[in-house]
Amino acid sequence: MITTGTVQKTEKIPIQNSSDVVAVRQRVRAWVLEMKFSLVEQTKIVTAASELGRNTLEHGGGGFLELAQVANGSRSGIRLRFSDNGPGIENVELALKDGYTSGQGMGLGLGGSKRLMNEFEIESKLNVGTTVTVIRWK
Amino acid sequence: MKDLLSLIQKNHESILQDWLRDLKARITRSDLINDRELTAQASEVLSAIRGAGGNSSLENFDAAEWQPLKDVLGNLSASWATQGFTPSDTARFVLSLKIALFDVARKQWGNNSEELFAEVFRANEFVDKLALFTTDSYIYGRDQIINRQQEEMLELSTPVVTLWDGIIALPLIGTLDSARTQVVMESLLQAIVQTNSRFAIIDITGVPTVDTLVAQHLLKTITAARLMGAECILSGIRPQIAQTIVHLGINLEDVITKAKLSDALWLALERSGRKVVRVNTAKSNGTSAAEQRGE
Amino acid sequence: MERIPILRMGNFLLVTIQVDMHDQLALTLQDDLTNRIAEVGAKGVLIDISSLEIVDSFIGRTLANIASMARVLDAETVVVGMQPAVAITLVELGMPLPGIRTALNVESGMDHLREILTSHEENYDYDGDSTED
Numbered sequence: 078m079i080t081t082g083t084v085q086k087t088e089k090i091p092i093q094n095s096s097d098v099v100a101v102r103q104r105v106r107a108w109v110l111e112m113k114f115s116l117v118e119q120t121k122i123v124t125a126a127s128e129l130g131r132n133t134l135e136h137g138g139g140g141f142l143e144l145a146q147v148a149n150g151s152r153s154g155i156r157l158r159f160s161d162n163g164p165g166i167e168n169v170e171l172a173l174k175d176g177y178t179s180g181q182g183m184g185l186g187l188g189g190s191k192r193l194m195n196e197f198e199i200e201s202k203l204n205v206g207t208t209v210t211v212i213r214w215k
Numbered sequence: 216m217k218d219l220l221s222l223i224q225k226n227h228e229s230i231l232q233d234w235l236r237d238l239k240a241r242i243t244r245s246d247l248i249n250d251r252e253l254t255a256q257a258s259e260v261l262s263a264i265r266g267a268g269g270n271s272s273l274e275n276f277d278a279a280e281w282q283p284l285k286d287v288l289g290n291l292s293a294s295w296a297t298q299g300f301t302p303s304d305t306a307r308f309v310l311s312l313k314i315a316l317f318d319v320a321r322k323q324w325g326n327n328s329e330e331l332f333a334e335v336f337r338a339n340e341f342v343d344k345l346a347l348f349t350t351d352s353y354i355y356g357r358d359q360i361i362n363r364q365q366e367e368m369l370e371l372s373t374p375v376v377t378l379w380d381g382i383i384a385l386p387l388i389g390t391l392d393s394a395r396t397q398v399v400m401e402s403l404l405q406a407i408v409q410t411n412s413r414f415a416i417i418d419i420t421g422v423p424t425v426d427t428l429v430a431q432h433l434l435k436t437i438t439a440a441r442l443m444g445a446e447c448i449l450s451g452i453r454p455q456i457a458q459t460i461v462h463l464g465i466n467l468e469d470v471i472t473k474a475k476l477s478d479a480l481w482l483a484l485e486r487s488g489r490k491v492v493r494v495n496t497a498k499s500n501g502t503s504a505a506e507q508r509g510e
Numbered sequence: 511m512e513r514i515p516i517l518r519m520g521n522f523l524l525v526t527i528q529v530d531m532h533d534q535l536a537l538t539l540q541d542d543l544t545n546r547i548a549e550v551g552a553k554g555v556l557i558d559i560s561s562l563e564i565v566d567s568f569i570g571r572t573l574a575n576i577a578s579m580a581r582v583l584d585a586e587t588v589v590v591g592m593q594p595a596v597a598i599t600l601v602e603l604g605m606p607l608p609g610i611r612t613a614l615n616v617e618s619g620m621d622h623l624r625e626i627l628t629s630h631e632e633n634y635d636y637d638g639d640s641t642e643d
Contacts (some may be wrong), residue, residue, distance in 0.1 A: 095533040102530060104566060117401060120564065120595035124603065166592040186567060189603035404594035411614055438606050439597035444590060444613035 079198040079210055085146040085158075092159075093129055093139045101130040103140055105157070108144055112155060114215060122155060122213050125190040129159045129209055132186045137161025137207055146214065154195070154214035162206040169199055219320065219334050224265055226319050231261055233315035239308050245256045247298050256291055260312075261289045263403035266426055276344050285348060292352035296360070305353045309346040315341060364456045375406040383407065384482045386451075386478065388421035403436060405443045414483035415440055418476045422453030430465045446471070446486070450479035514539050521546065522554040522623060523585075523599050526634070528561040536572045543576055547583045554578050555625035558616055560591025570605045576611050586626050587611065590619035 090104055091097060105126040109119045126142070133140045140161030147156045166172050173188045187209070191197040194211040199205040219268055223230060227510040234257055239250070263284035275281075289310070295305050316338040324331040373395075378384050385403050417433065419425070425433075450473040452460075460467060473479040484491065517524040523546055525539070543555065557573065559565065565573075577587040578581065588611045590602075600607065611626075615620035 099530055099532045106564075117595045120599045121602065122592075123564050124566050124599050127564060128566075128603075131566070131568060131578055189567065189605070192602050192604065193599065303569055304590045400598065401594065404597060408594060408614070413614065413618065435598070435601045439594070442597040442600060442607060443592045443594065443616065444615075 078149075079196050079212060082108065083146060083148050084149065085153075088144040090142045090144070091139075092133045092142060092161075098127065098130045098134060100161075102127050103134055104142075104144065105155075106153060108146075108168040114155075114213070117215075118213065121193040122157075125193040125211060125213075127159055128186040128190045129157065129211070132209075133159045133161045133207075134141050136166075137163035139163075140206075149192040149214075152214050156212045157194075158210045160206065165205055165207055165210065166199075166201040167203060169201055172173060173199075188191070200203065218323075219316070219338055220265075220267070222319050222323055223261075223316070225262055227265060229260060230319060231313045233318060234312050235263075237311045237314050238308065240462075241311055244281065247300060250269060250330075256308075259287050259419065260284070260291070261308075276348075284345075288345060288349045289352045292349050293356035293359075296353050296356035302350055302353050306346045306350050309349050310342060312345075313342045316342065341399055359430075364503070369398055373402050375403060377412070377488075378416070378480055379487075381410075381412045381487055382416070382480065383410055384416040384418060384480075385411045386421060386476075387430075390424070391422055391429045391432075393428055393432065396429055400436040400439070404439055407440060407492050408445060412447065413442050413487060415445055416448045416450055416476060416477060416479040416483060418451040418479070419449065420453070420455070420476070422451075422456070425459055427463050427465065429462065430460065434465075448473060448479040448482060450474070450476045466510045513542060514540060514635060518546075518550060518552070519620075521552060521627075522556060522620065523550070524556045524558065525551045526558040526561070530564065531569065533568065535571065537582060539635065540576055540579070544583065545577045547580055547585050547635040552585050553627055555587040556587055556616060556619045556623065557589045557592050558619075559589060559596075560593065560615070562596065563593065565592070565596045567603060567605055568601075570600060570607060574607060574610060586623060588613050588622050626633055 088103070088104065088108075090101055092101060102123055103138070106119065106123050109122050114122065130142060137159075137191070138161060140159065143160070145153050145156040145158070145160040159176045173191065190209075190211060194213045196210075196212040199207065225243055231254075235254060238253060263286075266279040284440070291308075292305055295308075297448065317335055320331060320334045325332055373385065376384050376386070383403075383406055385398065385399070385406075393397070403417070404413060406412070417436070424497060433449070437449070440447045448471045449467075452472055452474060471479075471482070473482060483490070514525060514527060514529075514535065517526075518530065523543065525543065527539075529535070531539070546552065547555065555576070557576065560571075562569070571632075573589055577589075580587045589607075590613045611622065613622045
């Protein structure tokens, strides 16, 4: 279960085409710079965002990214929530395994993003959609 | 609080004296602070309270008027922490102000028990807030010291040395935990870029044990270095660690390992197209040129 | 349409990726490179990613694809200048890019390519069944 915290600021970014995925990277980078994450953390977060953003586009048929700054006690973090109304993932466990792919590519998006972030939560319903939420704490 | 505040203004001299008298009795570390300093610090706190002005209310400690007082208390806490006072000492410093305040209140409102109680209660709450604030600041100050020391230790324990042009070494000393290994990983990779080194020797002679997590981190570092175009050589693996590695099923197939750092250096020199050759001169034979001439 | 420029240096091709590529640009690069390799008979490809701050699995796959395609066309590929943070992230992502040659910078990348090509020549079996390196 993902940690709930108080939400501070938020931003919503549409993901409808590949330029939007570039925009996702740019916006997430702007956020992590402002939140003063270390360089390695910045790279991990933006890369995870790129993976999940691309998944939303290619497997979810397009959707949204909701960025949020969260606080839990004395620590603060960045939360990324990718949601789509696509076909959903039939076998989440399988999808999280490295190397699994339902289409082109090496299928590292989900499992890889999980490793790059501190917290990971996925909700998916067939023919309804998928929401992936990840958090990285400072 | 208004009444109490104006009381404090009028009687600040006697309040200070009462407070100091009590402080000297309570605070047992006369080796850490002398009378003069104590007087100066107490006066500063009292001035800051008086300086809050007539419109301040005790309930709202977050109001801007109380910031100067918070600053004074914060500085005091921080310096007391560095000097070696305990948290109780610092709290006692503030709490003993109550005695002086209650005394003044009693003199003013002694005949009216309702009002006396109300003012005493307010004074009590107020001083409690000050004490809690001071304690928090104290702890914050201590945490800062600890963090700084940890950083220094981390830096000291992960030095990267240049053995030769393009060959660096990272001698690891002490127990590696997850956090430290990550820091080590990052500094090694940075050093590779900065020194433009194709070879990095990670020497673990000084590491007593290696567990799966640490081994994984090391492997990740080696893989990352390879992605950057540098080759890592692991050296100084003691027999016990070799056994642990095998028992844990850690796969070191793709990693070059050498028992001794000198072997690792030799390999790196070789791979970078260099050779170490013995040169036969008089000097190296232990005889000086003069001796050879027979003088 | 914007393209990533490909520089020719004798037998080698040099590509410097400086922008955050969107998918189409990456695919165009793959096309352009393979065409150019064939066109000039290049023996080596140097991909400079020292300006790339983010390399996700898509870019990783692109680099792997370029290397594979180049090899089929008898050219070797070296990826140079990967930033430490990027390397750490790729490893964590689970993409160690096996089989892709790497070097610290363009200069050592060139040296590396020359080494490989010289060893290819040395290994060439004039009987016709050329040995693998």
